[in-house]
Amino acid sequence: EDKVVQSPLSLVVHEGDTVTLNCSYEVTNFRSLLWYKQEKKAPTFLFMLTSSGIEKKSGRLSSILDKKELFSILNITATQTGDSAVYLCAVDNNNDMRFGAGTRLTVKP
């Protein structure tokens, strides 16, 4: 059965800290891995990763995929209170999207 596991489930840091969120997956027909940021409503798309070892970067956020070890990490440097959200990892297995349960990040001032 395809599954996506995120860790940690929750994380509390202070502004300025760097955080690393993890996503491991087991899917039968991997196509891509996606990261979303969820605040109040619809998750906001962050990155789509399809190739191993190629870092995607957007401002203070970056992500990389390891297709051999079947995981991805999402890094956030110099965290701000506005980064507080649930970060969702999802895997496209060519049939549907499998989401992880999310990591709840809380950034304290």
Add this chain to the structure above:
Amino acid sequence: EAGVAQSPRYKIIEKRQSVAFWCNPISGHATLYWYQQILGQGPKLLIQFQNNGVVDDSQLPKDRFSAERLKGVDSTLKIQPAKLEDSAVYLCASSLVAVGNTIYFGEGSWLTVV
């Protein structure tokens, strides 16, 4: 704990036909969401229910889409008539309350309109 249940998992219909998707949220979750996800894009919220009331349906194409949650538990999303651009995964999700809570997604209903 049982997760969010959705059915059917896959549906192929011709344009102008109708389709309905069903969702059973996690027990006790007051808030239920329907998202439309087109591959390569983030899920788009179609409608959000709080118990049996609609909180937000601003992005629901009301000329062809409808949703209901009559008893505040199960929900149905209907498309009639379907268009080619409706091909997407329809994700149902639920959470205990509307704001600041983890949203638990179902596995989705994959719709292909041909």
